[in-house]
Amino acid sequence: MIKRKWLKKEIDFLKDNCQKLTVNKIAKKLSRSTTSVYGKIHHLKISCIPDLLTRFEKFTIKSDDSNKCWIWIGCRNKNGYGKISVNNKPIRAHRVSYQLYVGKIPQNMILDHICRVRHCVNPYHLEPVTIKENILRGNGIPAINYKKTHC
Numbered sequence: 001m002i003k004r005k006w007l008k009k010e011i012d013f014l015k016d017n018c019q020k021l022t023v024n025k026i027a028k029k030l031s032r033s034t035t036s037v038y039g040k041i042h043h044l045k046i047s048c049i050p051d052l053l054t055r056f057e058k059f060t061i062k063s064d065d066s067n068k069c070w071i072w073i074g075c076r077n078k079n080g081y082g083k084i085s086v087n088n089k090p091i092r093a094h095r096v097s098y099q100l101y102v103g104k105i106p107q108n109m110i111l112d113h114i115c116r117v118r119h120c121v122n123p124y125h126l127e128p129v130t131i132k133e134n135i136l137r138g139n140g141i142p143a144i145n146y147k148k149t150h151c
Helices: 008-017 022-030 035-043 049-060 093-102 131-137 141-147
Strands: 082-086 089-092 108-112 126-129
Touching: 008 022, 008 035, 008 141, 035 126, 049 082, 049 093, 082 108, 089 093, 093 108, 093 126, 108 131, 131 141
Parallel strands: none
Antiparallel strands: 082 089, 108 126
16 A cells, blocks of 8 residues: 655644544545544644544443443553543543543642542542542541541
């Protein structure tokens, strides 16, 4: 298969539309394969939010009720947290969910699953807290000892 060189107008189209269209639609409009488009996106270090949202929702079982968990059915790490690849780096799915639906995670904060379900990606079940607060809310030995009122 002969590789076709990318033209400047194709690269400009890619940069202009990556935030608006999915990779599949861009590939179709440019008459290129999705693999070729993904490769160019990676090479140019372009972030494609609609594509990320599309991939995220593909692996999420959502409920209309905001009180219920959104279950991550994609890959999970050994601790049970969902993971998704962003710019070829594995990111925890609940962090991506929070950033897509709520906004930036505050600096020096981590996300606590209020529901205690590690593979839940419902952004309404995630609360930015300090590492200390997250540990003390958990069920580990530090949290158990912290909750003791007497010996």
